[in-house]
Amino acid sequence: MSQRLLVVEDSKPIATVIKQIAQSLNYEVVMATTLAQVEEILSGDTDFFAATIDFSLPDALDGEAIACVLSHKIPSVVMTGKMDDATRQKILAQPVIDYITKENSQAFLYLKRILHWQQTNSDNEILVVDDSSSARNHIVELLKRRNFTVYTANNGVEALEKLTQHKHIKLVVTDLEMPVMNGITLTNEIRKKYTREQLAIVGISGAENGSHSARFIKNGADDFLRKPFCPEEFYCRITQNIENLNNIAKIQHAANTDYLTDLSNRRTFIKNSEQRIAEYAKRNVSYCLAVFDIDHFKKVNDTYGHDTGDQVLKVLALYMRKYFGGGLTTRLGGGTFGILLHGLDTDQLYNKLDDFRREVAVSNIPAGEAEISISVSFGVVFDSQDSFSKQMSDADNALYLAKDRGRNQIVVSGSEDYD
Template identity: 65%
Template sequence: MADRLLVVEDSNAIAAVIKKIGIALGYEVTTASTLLEVEQILQGDTDFFAATLDFNLPDAPNGEVIETVLSHGIPSVVITGKMDDTTRSTILAQPVIDYIPKENSQAYMYLKRILYWQKANKGTGVLVVDDSRSARNYIVQLLKRRNFTVFVAETGQAALETLKQHSNIKLVITDLEMPVMDGIALTNELRKHYSREKLAIIGISGAKNPMLSARFIKNGADDFLRKPFCTEEFYCRMMQNIENLHNIEQIQTAANTDYLTGLPNRRAFFSEVKSRLQGFIEADFSYGLAMIDIDYFKQINDRYGHDAGDFILKNLASKMRKKLPEALLARIGGEEFAILLSGESQTAIYDTLDDFRREVAISTVDFDKQNINFSISLGVVFNCQLPLAEQMTLADKGLYASKENGRNQITVVDS
């Protein structure tokens, strides 16, 4: 079920823009133009993920709608045409997600970012490290408004232990002034174990030393805030760091993922396979490295078209994920795939691969009102402790032998 967004706006044109933004982000949108309509909606239905609230409504000109909606526990973004300090203070005195002045079209781009991240933040961990309970609780409340999963630690040592236990933590906010291990020492220690691509760190301090920001950053922090900080600046800096991590993750995913099938690509396979092989060897597990090729793939392209060929590649990748969920899978190139999997014995691994081969051969793929059958050939090497490149060469020789001997079969190559 889609998350629901309540849009409160007395301008039909602006309401239409916000509704379009909400729908584009996957929200189910309900609109209201007056406080009375809002009250009527909330009498029987308060199940909204978020709300956007116009500060000035015909029957509520001074932001009265904010308290009404917040009283039902609905996270809210306030949109206002007023720019004075009194209005700003009135809004920020309440636990809203944020407020946006109606200055120009960028306001709606910013709203789109907020609504996107309100959903995307779910499950993302943030660790707050501060020996002051009141300071911790204040930051925790700010973070919870943005739908983060929040963890707390009173000391640097406790922070390190918490990070070991929760892999979903993407951001650490640490105070400087703490006993035993201060925030700068903690930052330095964190950077020994967590790169900037995996973890963002924001230092905070109430000290007036102008060099603190430089000291934090030189020791590995990504940003710095001086207490007492402005709520708006806190959110801007925090979200900028979260977005940076997200962008890096997307770039890394694109660099390591085959664009068509969604499987790891050749680069990712070679990066991951060495550590897995070493783990199998150390644990004395049986394992097999297999190369797979789709039989007569050129004929499929020639007869049904390249779109059909692409569909077959995606179909095979989907079958591999389903049948071999624990294996390391990759599209090496063209119609060739690689599999690394472990099992109780070489026989068990062979049977798993052969069952998969048979399943592919008897299945029919429906594409553009046509039924397409295809098969695969495999070459596999078992428990081979030669260098990876040589293992791949041996498995490839087995694959070539399967092709030469009639296709739709597995050839085992001794190492």
């Protein structure tokens, strides 16, 4: 379901640009060019996710439309062609998301970023730590205006408890002066458990001592704000830190996954498998390491083209997620994949692999106007005491044997039980 955006703008060219930006983000756009139209729309319909409001309209020259829209609790971005100090203060005195001066194309690129953030910020969890309820509530209000998911704590000890309870918190905003555990100590404790790539910290303080910013940074904080702070600067710093974390996450995802199937890549699979197998050995948990290959995959590429071959790989990845969601999965290269499963006995693990093999064999995969059938061959190792590299080698050898025996079957390394 599309989110609805109210666009209040009397300039047709600018309204058209805003509409195009919003529609590119899948907003459903409702337009108004005067305050009278805004009042008419809102008299019967206030279900808007956000709004953009021109500061000066033909029948509302001094920002009257802003108060009208905000009175219906619609998060709003103000667009203005002028920005003197008086206008800026008048806008910032109201609970707007932000304001943008209509100076050049960069203004509209920034608007697109804001509208995108409003859609995605609910996925970004922030913890606010301050013993002053008024200061804490003020920060919470600013963050919720930007649609962040927000948690609160009164001191450092409580903050550490909240971090344990809520595993996906991305950013901590902490005051310096607090009882029980102050912000510097809290920052130091957080950094013992979370790296800068996992969680950002913004320190705040109302103290005049100029060394507090340096103390925060040296103890692991990413940024610092002095109270009282300007909401503009607050938003810029919060957004910058969240964006940095999201960019790092994207880079890590790209580095750890296969670009085509979005499964783990070979390097990540090997690293994670070695760790898990060591844990399984300690806990005496049954597991299997399996390598499978698409039978005659070269023929698929030669006959139907590499685009169809890529489609086959993507479909197989979907089947793997369906059958092996609790395990580790990877594309090792070409048409070869790897799987690490655990927690079931040997027969159950084998049957899970064989159910997957059988479904692949009876499925038809779209290839343009045609459909193609494929099969896969497996080599499997169960509960081996050998090194991971030896297990991979044994699984590969079992896979080659499965192909020699006619393909579309599973061969277990060192066993004839399932041949």
